[in-house]
Amino acid sequence: MDDVNGGNSVVTACFIIIGDEILSGRTQDKNLSYLATWLNEIGIQLREARVVADDPDGIATAVNECRAKYDYVFTSGGIGPTHDDITSDSIAKAFGVPIELNEEAHALLRSHYAEGDLNESRLRMARIPVGALLVENPVSKAPGYQIENVFVLAGIPVIMQTMLESLRHRLVGGSPVRSRTIGAELAEGKLAKSLGALQEQYPRVSMGSYPFYRSSRFGVSVVLRSMDEDALEAACQDLIGIMRDLGADPWIGEQDPR
Amino acid sequence: MDDVNGGNSVVTACFIIIGDEILSGRTQDKNLSYLATWLNEIGIQLREARVVADDPDGIATAVNECRAKYDYVFTSGGIGPTHDDITSDSIAKAFGVPIELNEEAHALLRSHYAEGDLNESRLRMARIPVGALLVENPVSKAPGYQIENVFVLAGIPVIMQTMLESLRHRLVGGSPVRSRTIGAELAEGKLAKSLGALQEQYPRVSMGSYPFYRSSRFGVSVVLRSMDEDALEAACQDLIGIMRDLGADPWIGEQDPR
Numbered sequence: 088m089d090d091v092n093g094g095n096s097v098v099t100a101c102f103i104i105i106g107d108e109i110l111s112g113r114t115q116d117k118n119l120s121y122l123a124t125w126l127n128e129i130g131i132q133l134r135e136a137r138v139v140a141d142d143p144d145g146i147a148t149a150v151n152e153c154r155a156k157y158d159y160v161f162t163s164g165g166i167g168p169t170h171d172d173i174t175s176d177s178i179a180k181a182f183g184v185p186i187e188l189n190e191e192a193h194a195l196l197r198s199h200y201a202e203g204d205l206n207e208s209r210l211r212m213a214r215i216p217v218g219a220l221l222v223e224n225p226v227s228k229a230p231g232y233q234i235e236n237v238f239v240l241a242g243i244p245v246i247m248q249t250m251l252e253s254l255r256h257r258l259v260g261g262s263p264v265r266s267r268t269i270g271a272e273l274a275e276g277k278l279a280k281s282l283g284a285l286q287e288q289y290p291r292v293s294m295g296s297y298p299f300y301r302s303s304r305f306g307v308s309v310v311l312r313s314m315d316e317d318a319l320e321a322a323c324q325d326l327i328g329i330m331r332d333l334g335a336d337p338w339i340g341e342q343d344p345r
Numbered sequence: 346m347d348d349v350n351g352g353n354s355v356v357t358a359c360f361i362i363i364g365d366e367i368l369s370g371r372t373q374d375k376n377l378s379y380l381a382t383w384l385n386e387i388g389i390q391l392r393e394a395r396v397v398a399d400d401p402d403g404i405a406t407a408v409n410e411c412r413a414k415y416d417y418v419f420t421s422g423g424i425g426p427t428h429d430d431i432t433s434d435s436i437a438k439a440f441g442v443p444i445e446l447n448e449e450a451h452a453l454l455r456s457h458y459a460e461g462d463l464n465e466s467r468l469r470m471a472r473i474p475v476g477a478l479l480v481e482n483p484v485s486k487a488p489g490y491q492i493e494n495v496f497v498l499a500g501i502p503v504i505m506q507t508m509l510e511s512l513r514h515r516l517v518g519g520s521p522v523r524s525r526t527i528g529a530e531l532a533e534g535k536l537a538k539s540l541g542a543l544q545e546q547y548p549r550v551s552m553g554s555y556p557f558y559r560s561s562r563f564g565v566s567v568v569l570r571s572m573d574e575d576a577l578e579a580a581c582q583d584l585i586g587i588m589r590d591l592g593a594d595p596w597i598g599e600q601d602p603r
Binding site: 109124168171211243276286298 | 364365366367368369370371372373374375377378379380381382385390391392393394395396397398399403425426427428429430462464465466467469501522524533534535536537538540541544551552553554555556568570
């Protein structure tokens with residue numbers, strides 16, 4: 088965890104989405120934006136995401152590259168009972184540890200399934216890399232787990248979301264990044280020069296410019312983000328002034344409330 | 346381009362999504378599933394996707410890693426007129442070439458903007474790495490471009506989609522992957538063992554199992570994908586037989602049509 092930005096601590100994360108179904112276009116990922124927002128609220132910045140195929144070497148490589156580079160890594164997908172659920176084997180490979188039937192996970196599954204229904208395939212969900220700490224799954228019991236700084240979670244959004252709540256207390260966040268959005272009916276290209284100058288004036292506020300076309304109106308949303316609330320507030324006021332000088336009537340937030 | 350799968354040619358691609366707005370959770374990416382489906386139709390398999398921040402070194406590293414690994418790389422985002430549009434500088438850095446005002450791109454912008462509206466910021470959109478070939482943008486003129494096997498496209502979905510049509514003729518696809526989906530009201534864990542055996546029986550058909558919960562019904566969709574249509578058809582028929590033996594009444598397609 089770096090200590091930059093004038094004493095504010097920056098904690099970073101990476102998200103690895105595992106699954107052929109995302110790369111084939113069959114399934115639209117819904118977990119990335121949820122995780123990004125959720126992490127941000129506890130002061131952790133998502134810095135990269137990768138979508139990787141159901142391939143053990145590819146998964147292991149991505150996990151090893153990312154766990155060395157970021158404070159936390161989260162994975163989603165591939166921990167179910169079928170032959171294409173290869174995440175846990177790939178994680179064991181990445182860490183160079185064996186994978187075994189985990190007694191605690193086994194007990195959880197036994198409590199969930201009727202006797203006779205806990206077949207060989209479902210038992211696969213209790214195979215966990217040695218040394219991992221389980222993450223509770225209140226929805227369907229089969230657990231996720233943590234191994235060092237890597238959290239291995241389910242891909243089904245509702246299950247991933249409850250797993251995040253289960254593991255929240257294990258994360259140490261930094262200073263949260265505050266965000267404000269200022270919008271205006273103004274072409275991005277007209278605002279660009281002044282916005283670039285404003286960015287130079289406030290190096291600790293990151294400014295993103297996003298053009299839009301909504302209800303037959305062209306405009307721009309500028310998102311300002313910073314760990315320094317005073318600088319953020321001052322930059323917002325300056326930006327509103329710049330937009331007014333360009334003849335626009337800016338609003339605060341993503342949508343014009345009027 | 347490998348020549349595996351019994352003489353079928355496999356052409357691969359990677360998608361690099363550039364933008365802090367995706368990693369902050371502000372914007373939900375819509376381009377990945379579109380590109381995946383579009384590429385698949387012309388026989389190109391999307392093998393990996395990455396979401397990277399607005400950071401020149403991070404972008405350059407991702408581009409260089411991926412262009413060495415895949416036949417084609419597509420990027421989206423960061424080619425607009427504002428200070429946070431740093432994709433083109435990062436691409437020039439990745440390739441070790443200068444970036445200059447491109448005369449053809451300049452002419453396109455001149456034809457689009459009224460005199461006096463083509464300001465310094467908008468001219469940024471005509472700064473293109475030397476050696477690149479432009480990709481037409483019928484929507485708003487500011488072009489994308491191709492440099493070696495990397496295609497640099499806009500992030501706004503409608504513009505990215507028209508750019509793909511503009512560059513389609515430059516891509517050489519392999520054998521398209523055919524796909525069939527078989528669904529049933531059947532717990533994934535009950536099907537898992539037979540499905541694993543079926544996968545072993547048909548190594549050239551990739552089988553993905555996706556549980557669902559819809560309209561108060563639990564079930565599973567199995568997606569079978571192959572470049573070999575005969576094997577695909579045979580595997581589908583076998584799977585339908587397996588599901589029936591397990592007491593289910595399977596259907597073809599994502600949704601039960603009944």
